[in-house]
Amino acid sequence: MSDHLMQTYARQPVAFVRGAGCWLFDENGDQYLDALAGIAVNGLGHAHPRLAQALCEQAGRLIHTSNLYRIPQQETLADRLCALSGLDRAFFCNSGAEANEAAIKLARLYGHNRGIENPAIVVMEHSFHGRTLATLSATGNRKVQAGFEPLVTGFVRVPFGDAEAVAKLAVQKNIVAVLVEPYQGEGGVHIPEADYLVKLRALCDANAWLLMLDEVQTGIGRTGKWFAFQHTDILPDVMTLAKGLGSGVPVGACLARGVAAATFVPGKHGSTFGGSPFACTAALTTLEVMEQDGLLANAAEIGAFIRQDMAQRLAGVAGVRDIRGQGLMIGIELDRPCGDLVKQALAQKLIINVTQDSVIRLLPPLVMGQAEAALLTEQLAGLVRAFLA
Numbered sequence: 001m002s003d004h005l006m007q008t009y010a011r012q013p014v015a016f017v018r019g020a021g022c023w024l025f026d027e028n029g030d031q032y033l034d035a036l037a038g039i040a041v042n043g044l045g046h047a048h049p050r051l052a053q054a055l056c057e058q059a060g061r062l063i064h065t066s067n068l069y070r071i072p073q074q075e076t077l078a079d080r081l082c083a084l085s086g087l088d089r090a091f092f093c094n095s096g097a098e099a100n101e102a103a104i105k106l107a108r109l110y111g112h113n114r115g116i117e118n119p120a121i122v123v124m125e126h127s128f129h130g131r132t133l134a135t136l137s138a139t140g141n142r143k144v145q146a147g148f149e150p151l152v153t154g155f156v157r158v159p160f161g162d163a164e165a166v167a168k169l170a171v172q173k174n175i176v177a178v179l180v181e182p183y184q185g186e187g188g189v190h191i192p193e194a195d196y197l198v199k200l201r202a203l204c205d206a207n208a209w210l211l212m213l214d215e216v217q218t219g220i221g222r223t224g225k226w227f228a229f230q231h232t233d234i235l236p237d238v239m240t241l242a243k244g245l246g247s248g249v250p251v252g253a254c255l256a257r258g259v260a261a262a263t264f265v266p267g268k269h270g271s272t273f274g275g276s277p278f279a280c281t282a283a284l285t286t287l288e289v290m291e292q293d294g295l296l297a298n299a300a301e302i303g304a305f306i307r308q309d310m311a312q313r314l315a316g317v318a319g320v321r322d323i324r325g326q327g328l329m330i331g332i333e334l335d336r337p338c339g340d341l342v343k344q345a346l347a348q349k350l351i352i353n354v355t356q357d358s359v360i361r362l363l364p365p366l367v368m369g370q371a372e373a374a375l376l377t378e379q380l381a382g383l384v385r386a387f388l389a
């Protein structure tokens with residue numbers, strides 16, 4: 001391994017050189033079943049032919065021009081995302097952290113426009129919003145923050161899933177927004193009560209706060225709907241996207257509705273790379289393939305199968321605390337740290353993730369088929385049983 005990379009990751013000692021659908025191939029030609037999809041990124045799986053063709057064609061025409069000029073693909077993508085979500089306008093960037101930075105800046109500007117000089121944003125315990133200074137400050141995980149103090153101020157933290165705790169903040173006159181993941185991903189795959197977002201929506205309406213949903217992980221079909229908030233009948237004021245949006249080509253977005261959509265004016269925010277013809281082609285093709293191939297329904301169906309089959313295979317196994325999730329965002333919580341399972345699975349040519357020390361996290365490509373899902377559950381259940389024995 002090269003000594004010239006900064007030591008930001010403890011990497012597994014494998015390099016993949018090629019992929020096809022839910023499968024990855026290493027330098028030796030060994031084949032791995034991918035139940036992580038590059039951390040919820042490769043929704044279309046690897047080397048999807050229609051995406052590869054669209055990207056090749058676009059790369060041969062035009063990759064980047066900057067936002068000083070009109071970008072037709074960006075306009076079409078904004079139209080498409082707004083039609084799918086019910087929101088009004090989009091700003092494009094290159095990652096989830098950047099999308100959340102845009103949302104945080106938007107909320108502060110919204111506050112200043114209303115005469116609030118010290119605006120604060122409500123955020124949640126165990127949340128994850130990114131690694132930039134503002135987003136790590138918003139994140140509810142001390143490990144992400146430690147060593148980077150002074151943190152960005154202007155965040156008020158409450159427990160996730162507790163609408164009452166948010167309601168109690170109404171007395172605090174400088175609150176301008178609530179930033180929350182509909183389902184927490186990095187925090188351990190936590191699914192709140194069904195009416196949580198509805199309650200937050202009502203609180204935001206009553207107090208003129210912006211409801212800002214971080215759908216960086218849950219968005220773009222991951223949970224079986226285009227966006228996780230669509231499991232309810234509310235609309236957010238702001239929504240951030242990234243991970244699955246470009247199928248691996250970096251593209252993020254901050255969408256907004258109503259007064260929030262009118263907050264940014266020229267000069268207030270920007271990005272050199274954001275929303276390039278190339279990145280937007282990746283996103284547009286992703287959305288197109290998802291629709292044509294019925295990947296939302298597939299994510300819902302295969303996700304339900306994986307959860308049910310794992311529950312059956314692990315029934316009565318001591319040490320399995322919970323099997324939960326929505327669509328293809330799945331958490332299996334054990335009663336002990338299980339980070340070692342990542343290595344053990346890799347040795348058996350299976351790619352999984354563990355988050356919060358004791359939660360096995362599955363984020364398979366949305367194209368996963370029934371046969372691959374059955375392989376996954378059989379192999380994973382065996383690994384878990386052996387690990388807990």
Ligand SMILES: *Cc1c(COP(=O)(O)O)cnc(C)c1O
Pocket residue numbers: 094095096097098100128129130131181185186214215216217218242243
């Ligand atoms: C991954 C993630 C982010 C950060 O995205 P990056 O592209 O790594 O900056 C933000 N929010 C949530 C919910 C995420 O899962």
